[in-house]
Amino acid sequence: MTDDNTAQPEASRLGTDEGLPTTAADARTRVQEQITSKFGDVNAKEVDAQVLGAALLVTSELVTNAIRHGGGLNAFDMLVTGDALFLSVADASTRLPVSVDPADRDRGRVGGFGWPLICGLARHVAITPQPHGKQITILIPLT
Numbered sequence: 001m002t003d004d005n006t007a008q009p010e011a012s013r014l015g016t017d018e019g020l021p022t023t024a025a026d027a028r029t030r031v032q033e034q035i036t037s038k039f040g041d042v043n044a045k046e047v048d049a050q051v052l053g054a055a056l057l058v059t060s061e062l063v064t065n066a067i068r069h070g071g072g073l074n075a076f077d078m079l080v081t082g083d084a085l086f087l088s089v090a091d092a093s094t095r096l097p098v099s100v101d102p103a104d105r106d107r108g109r110v111g112g113f114g115w116p117l118i119c120g121l122a123r124h125v126a127i128t129p130q131p132h133g134k135q136i137t138i139l140i141p142l143t
Helices: 024-037 049-069 102-106 114-121
Strands: 013-014 072-079 084-091 126-129 133-141
Touching: 013 114, 024 049, 024 072, 024 084, 049 072, 049 084, 049 114
Parallel strands: none
Antiparallel strands: 013 072, 072 084, 084 133, 126 133
16 A cells, blocks of 8 residues: 555565576576465466466576576566566677577577567567666566
C-alpha cells in the first residue's frame, strides 16, 4: 500500500543484490522459483507449463548469449507481477543481437536461433546501450 492507500500490484523481485547467476541453469532456477512462489504449482490456473517453459527458455537464451557472446553477465534483474515476468540481462558487449540469415544456415553455420526465439516469445523486447555494454529487457505475459 502507498501513503494514499492505493493498492499496488504484488510483485516478487530479484536483483543483482542476490548475486549473478553463474550459468543459464542457475538463472532458470531463479526465475522458476520466483514464478512458482508467486503463482504456486505449475499447471495452476494462472500459469501453465507452456507459459513457464517460454519464460525459462527466454531466460536461458538471454543468459547464455550474455555469457557466450556478450563478454559475461553484468546484471540480472527480474520482476514477477500479477501477470508478467520482466527480465533484464546486461552484458559487457556493445554489439547488438542478430538473427542469422537462412542462407548462412544452409552453408553450415551453427547457432543463430536464440534471438528470433526470444523476440517471438516475448511480448516486448528493449535493448538499452550502456557505457560498457548493453541491457536487454523483456516482458513475458504469465497469464
